[in-house]
Amino acid sequence: MIAVDWGGSNLRAYRLDDGGQVVERRCGEVGALACEGRYAETLAAVIGDWDDRLVVMCGMVGARGGWVEAPYGPCPAGVEALAAGMVELTAQASHVRALAGRSLWCAPGMCDLRDAAADVMRGEETQVVGLLEQLVPGVHVACLPGTHSKWVRVEDGVITAIPTAMTGEIYGLLRGHSILARGMPQAEPALDPAAFDAGLAQARAGAGLLHDVFGVRTAALFGRFDGAALPSYLSGLLVGHELQPALARAGDRPVHLVGSDALLDRYARALSAHGRIALRHREDLAAAGLYRLARARFG
């Protein structure tokens, strides 16, 4: 089968053998938000020469306004419920010769409407399904950092909570468009570990995020850090503020981290500063998740 993790900014395709092992992988830069409605043509250009019949996708491609809407399923949900929410889009692909005759499906997102402040995710649920086979029964906590970081709680193979933190988006806004941008280099510099750690420590001081971020401005004014270290200080502040409520919920459990190496370096460092154990996982768990959803749905 073919597994496709099609997010807003890129497309990752995996060819899997019958046991679910990845035998070939490809990455396209054409995100689901950028292909201007030409979903079938874009997909065919990436996987057209792979002859597998079953294609299962996840991510923004299944959002409202995407190729097909695969509605959010309610939290809690396990593999069976997510597999049951898969939506077929075989017909929508048949006009493109390289996709005709294939069976195309899209995995659903998840929503948690139990609290007044609702949460949603799309794509991360499939990565967590891919993680499940590594987890023993019991309670586990996974963090998928990014623009909108997800903190996923798993209880005996069922996803039971999906709180989001807008860490990455707020970092980008403050870094690029606020008064804090003054004195920062435009290009993203390498992580400055000491400044990042200082941000983590400040976040724990209890003065509040809205106060702490102003300290990036005064750190520039009074020369506490070089300009190239200021983004790391801001990053440490925000990651620190993300971690505090998340770790309070997690108890003393280790945290499974899923994401790119660069992001996971920061989060592992932050977890270590909090005395927590970080367990790192490769970003392409979506392939394993899509395989598992397909097995649950089609046997």
Place this chain on the structure above:
Amino acid sequence: MIAVDWGGSNLRAYRLDDGGQVVERRCGEVGALACEGRYAETLAAVIGDWDDRLVVMCGMVGARGGWVEAPYGPCPAGVEALAAGMVELTAQASHVRALAGRSLWCAPGMCDLRDAAADVMRGEETQVVGLLEQLVPGVHVACLPGTHSKWVRVEDGVITAIPTAMTGEIYGLLRGHSILARGMPQAEPALDPAAFDAGLAQARAGAGLLHDVFGVRTAALFGRFDGAALPSYLSGLLVGHELQPALARAGDRPVHLVGSDALLDRYARALSAHGRIALRHREDLAAAGLYRLARARFG
């Protein structure tokens, strides 16, 4: 004398009698950041026909890169210390006929470098000096909300802490430039009290600001509020998060609010929701503060 509160976006001038009472006031739209270096000409256009000899200013006009740098004085500071930090700029104005022969001065800003996360303010210290004459000895807490809200602690007439919260700036970034902008009207709608209160309540739930703001997005997705109510919900979230550490520091004291009516309506409502007493003060306290600084400096 003439008192001038010259901030980044506008200029407020007051003509005071010998007892410090305001006998005339004018407001110009030419902020210290917008007059392109023509400070003397801009000031002369507003106050040139007032014949008082002494002109005392505060605000961004005294920032580095402004008309004159009136350096930040250290916190704690009382009226005497602030008055001693006033910087003369008589010579810089003498080339403009309407200002020649006058004595021009600028009040300093304040900085607090005692914590690693430093704080600064410029202009608000003078408003608080104007407030002092209304305060009995003891500890008082004043909130000056805005782009960068200031929470000023006063002990027996001395300003002893000046923590900042970037509430207004982050509101503007999230409202205008983040994913939360989707579904919000472009023009600022009237305050929706129920949505604002819901934001305040969510901020107290302990899930963290980075999580709570994502709830504005899901509130739009799932129709919890009308689009016109979403800015009020976001505002309630951010003001609520500003208040929590600030009120923890304030103890059970009433909070003196200084600012525009529209902002003070929100903050008074938020303080009431926290069971706190709000004491509202007019925004033009700077005139009284500049009068008091001038008396301390010149008798």
